[in-house]
Amino acid sequence: MNDRRAIRASEKNIVLIGFMGVGKTTIGQLVAKTLSRDFIDIDQEIEKDFGMTIPEMFEQKGEAFFRKTEKEYIMNICENTTCKIVSLGGGSFQQEDIRKKCLESCIVIFLDVSWENWKQRLDLLIENRPVLHNRTIDEMEQLFNERRSIYALHHSRVETDNREPEEVAEDIVDMLKVDWELHQP
Ligand code: S3P
Numbered sequence: 001m002n003d004r005r006a007i008r009a010s011e012k013n014i015v016l017i018g019f020m021g022v023g024k025t026t027i028g029q030l031v032a033k034t035l036s037r038d039f040i041d042i043d044q045e046i047e048k049d050f051g052m053t054i055p056e057m058f059e060q061k062g063e064a065f066f067r068k069t070e071k072e073y074i075m076n077i078c079e080n081t082t083c084k085i086v087s088l089g090g091g092s093f094q095q096e097d098i099r100k101k102c103l104e105s106c107i108v109i110f111l112d113v114s115w116e117n118w119k120q121r122l123d124l125l126i127e128n129r130p131v132l133h134n135r136t137i138d139e140m141e142q143l144f145n146e147r148r149s150i151y152a153l154h155h156s157r158v159e160t161d162n163r164e165p166e167e168v169a170e171d172i173v174d175m176l177k178v179d180w181e182l183h184q185p
Helices: 024-035 042-050 054-061 063-080 096-105 115-119 137-151 165-182
Strands: 014-017 039-041 085-087 107-112 156-159
Touching: 014 024, 024 039, 024 085, 024 165, 039 042, 042 054, 042 063, 042 085, 054 063, 063 096, 107 165, 115 137, 156 165
Parallel strands: 014 085, 014 107, 039 085, 107 156
Antiparallel strands: none
């Protein structure tokens, strides 16, 4: 692998983190389109390669297998690519190795949502999110808060409450442009 320390700020991968259903995929695609960069959704890559959906993988191979797989995919992207816009699964940042690698080699952007706002989206997302199954609403709130303290480790945070994905994506692009300008060689 080449020397990652030599990578310029504008070439670093942009990694989107945040709780499930916050809009990482939609917003990531919009950012990638505006910047004419490739978009990678880790869950979609896994689904494509294994020929099964994430809920099917949880059911047939177990969560531990999924976590190991997502780690391999994310580490590989961090170590071997540049200039990508990458959407991570909401649970991946709980793995310390992933967190460390992303924070040291990429620009990590946290898409934030309030619990009140997120709760309103629950019906739309619960079916395809096995980690939410068999949890009470209080347990979901606890998971939300636990994850939030982990997402606190980021380079930039963007608010998503009551905002269209286009607006959020625009903010991210503007922020990146300022950052790239500041770090011009
Ligand atoms: C998960 C989030 C999902 C997916 C899997 C586990 C989690 O991704 O990786 O169902 O533990 O939060 P999204 O954040 O894209 O929903």
